[in-house]
Amino acid sequence: MAGRKDYVNSKVSDNREQIEFHVKEILKLIGEDVEREGLLDTPARVTRMYEEIFAGYEVDPREVLGVTFDEQHEELVIVRDIVYYSQCEHHMAPFYGKAHIGYLPSGKIAGLSKLARLVEAVTRKLQVQERITSQIADILDEELAPHGVMVVVEGEHLCMCARGVKKPGSKTVTSAVRGEFRSSSALRSEFLALLKQ
Numbered sequence: 001m002a003g004r005k006d007y008v009n010s011k012v013s014d015n016r017e018q019i020e021f022h023v024k025e026i027l028k029l030i031g032e033d034v035e036r037e038g039l040l041d042t043p044a045r046v047t048r049m050y051e052e053i054f055a056g057y058e059v060d061p062r063e064v065l066g067v068t069f070d071e072q073h074e075e076l077v078i079v080r081d082i083v084y085y086s087q088c089e090h091h092m093a094p095f096y097g098k099a100h101i102g103y104l105p106s107g108k109i110a111g112l113s114k115l116a117r118l119v120e121a122v123t124r125k126l127q128v129q130e131r132i133t134s135q136i137a138d139i140l141d142e143e144l145a146p147h148g149v150m151v152v153v154e155g156e157h158l159c160m161c162a163r164g165v166k167k168p169g170s171k172t173v174t175s176a177v178r179g180e181f182r183s184s185s186a187l188r189s190e191f192l193a194l195l196k197q
């Protein structure tokens, strides 16, 4: 079996066979009959699912913004209600919800779809919600050098619903502010008001 070192910097597409093998082993270890019909293709299916839900390991989130445009619009730009699905790094259980991104451009704007691609790139891996929130804010701050950035992420964590403390319906809300959003409560209020419309 490969040692820990062999996995460094690897991703699902590099390791399909090994992942299938290990999923099958886990099925055996939880008491399943891996030869029964319903489970025959499960290791391959799970591996294909991992390629989707862990696609974030295949991309550099700093590169997804792509070409930025020079534009003199210096008022608030918000893309809200960007649905995401992620996996909590403590339990490997899904958490999901919506991300809302706002920034005040300073001569550079990003393609709107690229903001949603950035959310995809940071959520499709093992994560915690706080890190998703600050990574989105930091990457926009560094790549667009805007006057300010504000990110709000809402999430429902299955590890808190289906197991453990069992509180379905509870929502975690995280925020990150950079630049002028830090000092201006008026800007933060404007952003939050526009989320409600």
Ligand SMILES: Nc1nc2c(ncn2[C@@H]2O[C@H](COP(=O)(O)OP(=O)(O)OP(=O)(O)O)[C@@H](O)[C@H]2O)c(=O)[nH]1
Residues within 6 Å of the ligand: 088, 089, 090, 127, 128, 129, 130, 157, 159, 160, 163, 164, 165
């Ligand atoms: N801060 C933060 N915590 C998270 C996130 N996702 C899951 N967790 C928490 O990670 C913690 C792990 O706690 P542990 O005590 O090590 O694990 P556990 O015994 O399974 O904890 P319980 O969930 O309370 O049963 C739990 O409190 C989870 O709710 C996240 O995105 N952010």
Ligand SMILES: [Zn+2]
Residues within 6 Å of the ligand: 088, 089, 090, 091, 092, 093, 157, 159, 160
């Ligand atoms: Zn969890």
